[in-house]
Amino acid sequence: MSRRSSVSDLSYHLAMNGVAALALLILIGPVVVVLLTSLTDSQTLRFPPPGLSLDWYRRLFDPAVSGPIHRAAANSLTVAAWSACAAAALGGMAALALARSASRKARALDAFFMSPLILPGIAFGLAALVFFSWLGLRPSLMLMTIGHAVMIVPFVLRTTSASLLQLDASLLECSASLGAGRLHTFRRITLPIVFPGLAAGTFMAFMASIDNVPISLFLSSPRSDMLPIRMWGMMESTLDVRVAAVSGVLIVGVLLLMLLMERLTGLTRRLQGH
Structure with missing residues (x-):
C-alpha cells in the first residue's frame, strides 16, 4: 500500500511539474523569441537570427529614421498617463463608496464598474465611436483618453477594494471620537492604508491603456496615431524589425x-486580493 502511494505521489508530482514547465515555456518562450529577433542583423523578421546586432535599436532611437514611431509612442504614453490618473480618481472613489456596503445597490454598482472587463473591447470601441460621432465630436487624444479610462477603471477599483478590506473600522471611530474631521481622517488613516492598492491598480491601468488596441483603433486619427496601431501597420506592410525592437523596449x-x-506596493499580493 505504501509503495503504491509513493508511486502515485511521484506520478502526481511529475505531471504537475511537467504542466508547470509547459506553462512557463508558453509564457516565456515568445518573449525570448522577440528579444532575440530584435537583435538580428537581418533586414527582415527572422528567427533564429543569422547574427546578432544592436543596429535596429540604434535605428529605433534615431529621430530622423523613427520619427513616426516616437510620435506614436508619445501619444500612447500621454493617453495612458491621463487615463490612468482619471481611472485612479474614479476607481478610488468608487471603492471607498462601495467597499463597506452589502446592499443590492452597491453590488449592482460594483458590477457596473467591473463590466468593461466583460464587454468585448471591439464592441465598446465601435460603440464609443458611434456615440462620440452622434455628439458631433471627432476622434482625438481627448476622446481616446476618455475611452481608455472607462476600460481601465476596474483595475483600480479591484485593487483598492482589496486594500480597504485591511482597514479596521475601529480606527475611523477612534479618529472621529478624538475630534478629527472626515478629511483629516481620510488623509491620515484611510489614504496611507489604501495607497499601495491604489498605486498597484493605477500601474495596471496604465499598462492596460498602453496595450489597448480596440479603442485606439476606432478613436484614433491621423494626428493621434498610437503605438500599437503603428506597430500593426509596420507588420502588415514591411515586416520591419523595428517592431521587434519596440517590443524589446516595452518588455x-x-x-x-x-x-x-x-x-514599493507588493503588486503580486495586491492582485491576489490579500
Whole structure:
C-alpha cells in the first residue's frame, strides 16, 4: 500500500511539474523569441537570427529614421498617463463608496464598474465611436483618453477594494471620537492604508491603456496615431524589425516597472486580493 502511494505521489508530482514547465515555456518562450529577433542583423523578421546586432535599436532611437514611431509612442504614453490618473480618481472613489456596503445597490454598482472587463473591447470601441460621432465630436487624444479610462477603471477599483478590506473600522471611530474631521481622517488613516492598492491598480491601468488596441483603433486619427496601431501597420506592410525592437523596449521597461511596483506596493499580493 505504501509503495503504491509513493508511486502515485511521484506520478502526481511529475505531471504537475511537467504542466508547470509547459506553462512557463508558453509564457516565456515568445518573449525570448522577440528579444532575440530584435537583435538580428537581418533586414527582415527572422528567427533564429543569422547574427546578432544592436543596429535596429540604434535605428529605433534615431529621430530622423523613427520619427513616426516616437510620435506614436508619445501619444500612447500621454493617453495612458491621463487615463490612468482619471481611472485612479474614479476607481478610488468608487471603492471607498462601495467597499463597506452589502446592499443590492452597491453590488449592482460594483458590477457596473467591473463590466468593461466583460464587454468585448471591439464592441465598446465601435460603440464609443458611434456615440462620440452622434455628439458631433471627432476622434482625438481627448476622446481616446476618455475611452481608455472607462476600460481601465476596474483595475483600480479591484485593487483598492482589496486594500480597504485591511482597514479596521475601529480606527475611523477612534479618529472621529478624538475630534478629527472626515478629511483629516481620510488623509491620515484611510489614504496611507489604501495607497499601495491604489498605486498597484493605477500601474495596471496604465499598462492596460498602453496595450489597448480596440479603442485606439476606432478613436484614433491621423494626428493621434498610437503605438500599437503603428506597430500593426509596420507588420502588415514591411515586416520591419523595428517592431521587434519596440517590443524589446516595452518588455524591459515593463519588467523594470513591475520590479519597482513589487518593491514599493507588493503588486503580486495586491492582485491576489490579500
